[in-house]
Amino acid sequence: MTGKSPSEALRDSNSSALLVKQIVHWLDEAKAEEIVTIDLKGKTSIGDFMIVASGRSDRHVGAIADKIKEKLRETGHGRVRAEGTEACDWVLIDTGDIIVHLFRPEVRDFYNLEKMWSGERPPEPTSH
Numbered sequence: 460m461t462g463k464s465p466s467e468a469l470r471d472s473n474s475s476a477l478l479v480k481q482i483v484h485w486l487d488e489a490k491a492e493e494i495v496t497i498d499l500k501g502k503t504s505i506g507d508f509m510i511v512a513s514g515r516s517d518r519h520v521g522a523i524a525d526k527i528k529e530k531l532r533e534t535g536h537g538r539v540r541a542e543g544t545e546a547c548d549w550v551l552i553d554t555g556d557i558i559v560h561l562f563r564p565e566v567r568d569f570y571n572l573e574k575m576w577s578g579e580r581p582p583e584p585t586s587h
Contacts, residue, residue, distance in 0.1 A: 475556040517547035524550040
């Protein structure tokens with residue numbers, strides 16, 4: 460239970476959706492490829508949205524990650540966590556409500572997060 464009123468939850472959801480649009484725009488500016496947005500609401504508590512994108516090389520993935528972190532700081536979202544910036548095969552940027560995954564193409568193909576997270580959530584088991 461988050462303790463938020465319905466109007467607070469709606470406002471948070473709307474601000475997350477706006478930030479997703481900004482991040483997708485920044486990814487496009489950084490020449491990220493195959494940008495996919497996945498709505499996670501109702502599927503998991505790890506966040507509201509996931510964005511998956513590719514860079515052409517480890518250097519490109521690192522440059523994209525740097526740009527996204529810089530833009531998030533500039534817009535007041537300075538409390539982001541980033542992992543994987545050493546190798547830049549797969550960089551994860553976590554804003555709290557939005558998780559951005561940046562991959563080299565072959566690493567993205569291997570993990571295939573879109574398939575894992577885009578499907579419908581299976582029904583909860585019932586006990587008799």
